[in-house]
Amino acid sequence: MENVYDKLRKRLDDLATGFPETESKVEIKILKRLFAEDEAELFLKVSPLLERPEDVAKKFGLDPAETADRMEKMAVKGLLFRHRKDDGARYCAIPYVVGIYEFQLRTVNQDLSNDMNEYFDAGFGKTIQAFKTPVMRTIPINREIAVNWPVAPYEDAMQIIESQKTIAIAPCICRTTARHIGKGCDKPLETCFLFGSHGHYYVENKMGRYISVAEAKEILKKNEEAGLVMQPFNSKKAGGMCSCCGDCCGILRSLKKQPVPSAAVQSNYYAFVEEGDCTGCETCLDRCQMEAIDIVDEKAKINLDRCIGCGLCVTTCPADALRLVKKPESEQYIPPESGAETYMRIAMERGKNPLL
Numbered sequence: 001m002e003n004v005y006d007k008l009r010k011r012l013d014d015l016a017t018g019f020p021e022t023e024s025k026v027e028i029k030i031l032k033r034l035f036a037e038d039e040a041e042l043f044l045k046v047s048p049l050l051e052r053p054e055d056v057a058k059k060f061g062l063d064p065a066e067t068a069d070r071m072e073k074m075a076v077k078g079l080l081f082r083h084r085k086d087d088g089a090r091y092c093a094i095p096y097v098v099g100i101y102e103f104q105l106r107t108v109n110q111d112l113s114n115d116m117n118e119y120f121d122a123g124f125g126k127t128i129q130a131f132k133t134p135v136m137r138t139i140p141i142n143r144e145i146a147v148n149w150p151v152a153p154y155e156d157a158m159q160i161i162e163s164q165k166t167i168a169i170a171p172c173i174c175r176t177t178a179r180h181i182g183k184g185c186d187k188p189l190e191t192c193f194l195f196g197s198h199g200h201y202y203v204e205n206k207m208g209r210y211i212s213v214a215e216a217k218e219i220l221k222k223n224e225e226a227g228l229v230m231q232p233f234n235s236k237k238a239g240g241m242c243s244c245c246g247d248c249c250g251i252l253r254s255l256k257k258q259p260v261p262s263a264a265v266q267s268n269y270y271a272f273v274e275e276g277d278c279t280g281c282e283t284c285l286d287r288c289q290m291e292a293i294d295i296v297d298e299k300a301k302i303n304l305d306r307c308i309g310c311g312l313c314v315t316t317c318p319a320d321a322l323r324l325v326k327k328p329e330s331e332q333y334i335p336p337e338s339g340a341e342t343y344m345r346i347a348m349e350r351g352k353n354p355l356l
Contacts, residue, residue, distance in 0.1 A: 018095075018124075020124060078107070098136075125250065129265070167216045169216070174248045187247075192242050236337050267308050271309065
C-alpha cells in the first residue's frame with residue numbers, strides 16, 4: 001500500500017520539471033526531511049494555481065482557520081508558494097525545481113545537501129533539461145556584446161533588471177548546498193535575482209533582501225566579471241534570474257549532460273571567432289562554463305553543439321576576436337509569456353497534466 005510520501009513523490013513528478021524515482025529512493029529521504037506527514041497530505045490537495053485557503057478548505061471539507069494556518073506554515077518552510085493581495089494570501093503547489101529546492105535556503109544543512117546532491121546525480125540531473133521547453137534560458141548580459149541588433153527585452157539581462165519595480169537578491173541555493181558538502185567553488189554567493197511577487201516571497205521568508213535597480217546592475221556586472229552565466233526563468237515576464245556556474249549549479253550541470261546543450265538551452269546566440277584576430281591566449285577557455293572552446297593550431301575553436309550563447313568569452317577577450325552572433329530568424333526561440341505557461345508546456349511535453 002502506498003504511503004503518503006510515495007503519493008507525494010508521484011504528485012511532484014506530475015508538476016512541470018518532475019521528480020523522478022531512483023533505485024536508492026533518496027528522493028523519499030528528501031521528502032521526509034522536508035514534509036511532515038500532515039503537510040504531505042495537504043500538499044496533495046493544493047493546486048498549482050493560486051488558491052485562497054478558505055477555498056481549499058471548502059473543497060475538501062477542512063476547517064478554514066486551521067487550513068490557512070497550515071498553508072502559511074508550509075509557505076514559510078518553502079513547501080508552498082505564497083502571493084499576497086489586498087484581500088489576503090493565496091497559495092499554490094510548486095515543483096521541486098524551480099520551487100521547493102530553491103526555497104530551502106534557511107533549512108538546508110549538510111545532510112539535506114548530501115541527499116540533494118545524490119538525487120541530482122542519480123536521477124534529477126538527467127531530466128531537468130531533457131525536454132524541449134527549458135525551465136531557464138541563457139541570455140547575454142547586455143546588447144552591447146551581441147551583433148544583429150535589435151535584441152528583445154527578454155534577451156537582455158540589463159534591460160530585465162531595468163524594467164523591474166521590485167527586486168530582491170538572495171544567495172544561490174546551488175552554491176550554498178555545494179559548500180555544505182565541501183564541493184563549493186569560489187564564485188560569489190549572493191547572486192540570484194527575484195522579481196515582483198517572488199521577490200516579496202523571498203524577503204518575507206527571510207531568504208533575501210530588497211535592492212534598488214542601481215545595486216542590482218552593480219551585482220549583475222560583478223557576476224559577469226566572476227564568470228557567471230545569466231539565466232532568467234524561461235518566460236517573457238521572468239520571476240527571477242539566476243547567475244550560474246558550471247561547478248555547482250544544477251541547470252548548467254544538467255546542460256552538460258545533454259548531447260547538444262545549445263539545443264537544450266534554447267539560446268538565440270552563439271559565439272564566433274575572428275581567426276585572424278585570435279592570438280590563442282586561452283583566456284576564453286577559463287571563462288567558458290560549457291567546455292565549448294578548444295585551442296586548435298593556436299586559434300580558439302567554438303563547438304556550436306556546446307555553445308549556449310552566454311557571451312562570457314566575448315567580454316574578456318583581450319584581442320576582441322570573439323563576438324556573439326544572433327541565430328537566423330528561423331531558429332529564434334520566443335519564450336512563453338508567463339511562468340505558468342512555461343510550467344504547463346514542460347508538463348505536457350512530459351505527458352503530464354498538473355491540473356488533474
